[in-house]
Amino acid sequence: MTTHQLRVVVEAEDYDAALRFYRDVLGLPEQESYHGDGDARVSILDAGRATLELSNPAQVRMIDRVETDGDRSERMRLAFEVDDTAATTDVLAAAGATVTATPRETPWRSLNARLRTPGDLQVTLFQELETLQERAARPGFRTEPDxxxxxxxxxxxxxxxxxxxxxxxxxxxxxxxxxxxxxxxxxxxxxxxxxxxxxxxxxxxxxxxxxxxxxxxxxxxxxxxxxxxxxxxxxxxxxxxxxxxxxxxxxxxxxxx
Structure with a gap:
């Protein structure tokens, strides 16, 4: 069995505001969209390469200590890799997102910020500050065992x-x-x-x-x-x-x- 795509499905009460935010501000290209009976509407946005991050409770607690100012992670949280966390945070805040944790450097050399965005989603922005090869030399890091x-x-x-x-x-x-x-x-x-x-x-x-x-x-x-x-x-x-x-x-x- 082969999985070809990870898709995150979100119900947005204010659909138009959410679409403008993610498509026009965050810059996720609209791949396809549909209109149905009863004013049913959906848009599929291309978010680039997808990964699924699985963490145990101890890891989540550690992330919250490092990444936030007391904001607790929800069971599911979105994360977007960007070129400039600070600049993107400012742009998204101006477009209606609430910044719950300002950008800060993590011990694993990424620049992270956390926001509450339209669609009531908890989102992390992260900017990688070193290559995967450089990170692989750090204690505790390993590539996929399989x-x-x-x-x-x-x-x-x-x-x-x-x-x-x-x-x-x-x-x-x-x-x-x-x-x-x-x-x-x-x-x-x-x-x-x-x-x-x-x-x-x-x-x-x-x-x-x-x-x-x-x-x-x-x-x-x-x-x-x-x-x-x-x-x-x-x-x-x-x-x-x-x-x-x-x-x-x-x-x-x-x-x-």
């Missing part, structure tokens, strides 16, 4: 006949800057490998000694041996976590006797 397992599943998926008939899925998995060399010595780019994989049905492949190693944050190296009839090869794949998911950026096959 990165390697996820990438191994994707490597297996690339060898299935179902994937070879799913052009859209292949386009998502193979990076635009892909470069590879197969076990015959032929070089491939993104367009060539995507076309070849969808055009040619794969021979039955036995994947042996499959292993993965996280060699940097968001980068996983996969190694394995392929057996197709009497043809064997040692293979390596380099996967990179892009904003829209894991993508294959390099693959190399070396024939074995």
């Amino acid at each position: 990165d390697v397992a996820t990438v191994l599943d994707l490597e297996r998926e690339l060898q299935t006949s179902d994937l070879r008939h799913d052009t859209a899925r292949l386009e998502r998995l193979i990076a635009p800057d892909f470069a590879g060399i197969d076990d015959s010595g032929r070089a491939w780019d993104h367009a060539g490998i995507a076309d070849a994989l969808t055009r040619d049905a794969p021979a039955a492949t036995d994947m042996q000694d499959l292993a993965g190693h996280a060699i940097a944050d968001g980068v996983v190296l996969v190694t394995w041996a392929s057996v197709r009839h009497e043809r064997r090869a040692r293979r390596s794949s380099l996967w990179r976590r892009d904003p829209d998911g894991w993508r294959l950026v390099h693959h190399q096959g070396t024939p074995l006797a």
Whole structure:
């Protein structure tokens, strides 16, 4: 099962005011909108990349101590990453939001503010002050523990006949800057490998000694041996976590006797 989108659904008593605030002031593009019977109206706004942050009660209490002036987190709270927390806070306040905690730097090097916005939502604005790689060096920080397992599943998926008939899925998995060399010595780019994989049905492949190693944050190296009839090869794949998911950026096959 694959989840493609996180959508937050909000009932806004003053629909027009909320739409102006989020679409025109905060700058979330209107992706689609509908009108129905009884003056039913809905707008879908594009909020960019979505993540789901899960926190235990101790973490929530700590966040409230760091981020707010006594404002307690609700069970669900929205957070938007922005380029300039202070400036965005001023703009949203002028547009009708109530600032409940002014911008302040957190111990994990982000600049956070908290507001009550139209639609009666509790919102955090945050501006990252260091890169993910820099943050990864901090005590207590770790990348997703399932990165390697996820990438191994994707490597297996690339060898299935179902994937070879799913052009859209292949386009998502193979990076635009892909470069590879197969076990015959032929070089491939993104367009060539995507076309070849969808055009040619794969021979039955036995994947042996499959292993993965996280060699940097968001980068996983996969190694394995392929057996197709009497043809064997040692293979390596380099996967990179892009904003829209894991993508294959390099693959190399070396024939074995």
